Amino acid sequence: MIRVVKAPEVRLTELLDCAQRLFFSRGYDNTTINDIITEAGLSKGAFYHYFASKEALLEALATRMARDSVKELEPLLEDLELDAIGRLNAFFAGSRRLKVEMAPHIRNTFEVIFRPxxxxLFHRIDQAVTAVVTPILAALLAEGHEAGILDAPDPQAVAEMLLQLRLILGPVMHKALLQAKDGNVDEPARVLDERLRLYGIAIDRVLKLPDGTIKVAEEGFARALLEPD
Amino acid sequence: MIRVVKAPEVRLTELLDCAQRLFFSRGYDNTTINDIITEAGLSKGAFYHYFASKEALLEALATRMARDSVKELEPLLEDLELDAIGRLNAFFAGSRRLKVEMAPHIRNTFEVIFRPxxxxLFHRIDQAVTAVVTPILAALLAEGHEAGILDAPDPQAVAEMLLQLRLILGPVMHKALLQAKDGNVDEPARVLDERLRLYGIAIDRVLKLPDGTIKVAEEGFARALLEPD
Incomplete structure (x- = not known):
């Protein structure tokens, strides 16, 4: 047997890639550590060298996905033609676009993640995403506050609050996904769009902006996310 | 042996009382189902007749505590001399008073509940409390909106958002409790008071009220909660 020697980072990346593929195709619950190591061509020992558990792997995967998304959205955040509000809106728009592109995967994972x-798992992922996004959002808020175009005297705390608020979308999203799977898309799409709009208005108000300034919702977004291919 | 026959509700109440006493004195982690049934004079079979697990018992206990607190605060909520904002403030003030009265118990339980x-457990308790408080808050918001003194066009969704926001207090509270236990009260009391004040301002803004209208924080409250006896 030829033993291929790979750098640890390469192995780690391959391991995460395999796990992601399996979680997205079979769902997290239906994937075992054995499935992952078989697919990745690793020994059990090698797996445990990287991760203490399947849950720990998922957390690393969530962090990687959050970082990748942010990396893809970074040019929008650095667009100096836009002020902090414009960049916040560009960030939300970009994040909607990514979500629609990844919709089939997101449907698979979200359905599992939101189960009681x-x-x-949900919390591990939420914490990973929050850890990546909070400093970016806090920096944007600080800049907007200094420029006098929004009100966030404690940008770090306000960023935490706005990210906390996004969790009201979770149960609505989960219910909507289950209904859409049963072929019922119209009503859950309407409810999800409305909830997204309310989330946007809550952000506006916390930042002392007129209702409708921060655009979290968008015509047709919930439908594009929910509708099975 | 004399077998005392008690009505099931009486037994259930006794079981919850015993569990509460043990959780508060020893902590949740250090209390076993065996400890509870010994204290309550019940068989294991009888325990499992009521609850599938220690966790399920805790959930029932959380619901009972939330209902008891609300019951105690109900007169404030029904005070017709006050408008919806006045009653919301009376509710927060009453809930602070209850928390200070129960501070030693709260310190014990919170320390356990906020551990990663x-x-x-934390979520079970949060859901139990949220289920009890959401409809009350939604009704107050609906009344205030109709009276034109605050802005909550979808009272149910806004109630959910405001309750979701209170979860930003959790990690701050946990850290503060640990620091206070080490004899350091001043700094964590200041941080907790400030976070409570920010929570109040977020509520004000979501409801389109001037900053400082809803009084969640109060001079000396965090210290009274944190300071060991």
């Missing part, structure tokens, strides 16, 4: 028995 | 490994 997966509350620990 | 107890995330499921």
């Amino acid at each position: 028995e997966n509350i620990v | 490994e107890n995330i499921v």
Whole structure:
């Protein structure tokens, strides 16, 4: 047997790629550590060298996905033609576009992640995403506050609040996904769009902006996310 | 042996009382189902007749505590001399008073509940409290909106958002409790007071009220909660 020697980072990347592929195709619950190591061509020992558990792997995957998304959205955040509000809106628009592109994957993962028995998983992922996004959002808010175009005297705390608020979307999203899977898209798309709009208005108000300034919702977004291919 | 026959509700109440006493004195982690049934004079079979697990018991206990608190605060909520904003403030003031009265118990339970490994417990309790408080808050918001003194066009969704926001207090509270236990009260009391004040301002803004209208924070409250006896 030829033993291919790979750098640890390469192996780690391959391991995460394999796990992601399996989680997206079979779902997290239906994928075992054995499935992952078989697919990745790794020994169990090698797996545990990287991760203490399947859950720890998922957390690393969530962090990687959050970082990748942010990396893709970074040019929007650095567009100096826009002020902080414009960049915040560009960030939300870009994040909607990414979500629609990834919709089939997102439907698979979200359906699993929002199940009541997966509350620990959900929190691990939420914490990974929050850790990546909070400093970016806080920096934008600080800049906007200094420029006098929004009100966020404690940008770090306000960023935490706005990210906390996004969790009201979770149960609505989960319910909508289940209904859409049963072929019922219109009503859940309407409810999800409305909830997104309310989330946007809550952000506006916390930042002392007129209702409708920060555009979290967009015509047709919930439908594009929910509708099975 | 004399077998005392008690009505099921009486037994259930006794079981919850015993569990509450033990959780508060020893902490949730250090209390086993065996400890509870010994204290309550119940068989294991009888325990499992009421609850599938220690966690399920905790959930029932959380619901009972939330209902008891609301019951105690109900007169404030029904005070017709006050408008919806006045009653919301009376509710927060009453809930602070209850918290200070129960401070030693709250310190014990919160310390356990906010530990990262107890995330499921935390969520069970949070859901139990949210389920009890959401309809009350939604009704107050609906009344205030109709009276034109605050802005909450979708009272149910806004109530959910405001309750979601209170979760930003959790990590701050946990850190403050740990610091206070080490004899350091001043700094965590200041941070917790400031976070409570920010939570109040976020509520004001979401409801389109001037900053400082809804009084969540109060001079000396964090210190009274944190300072060991």
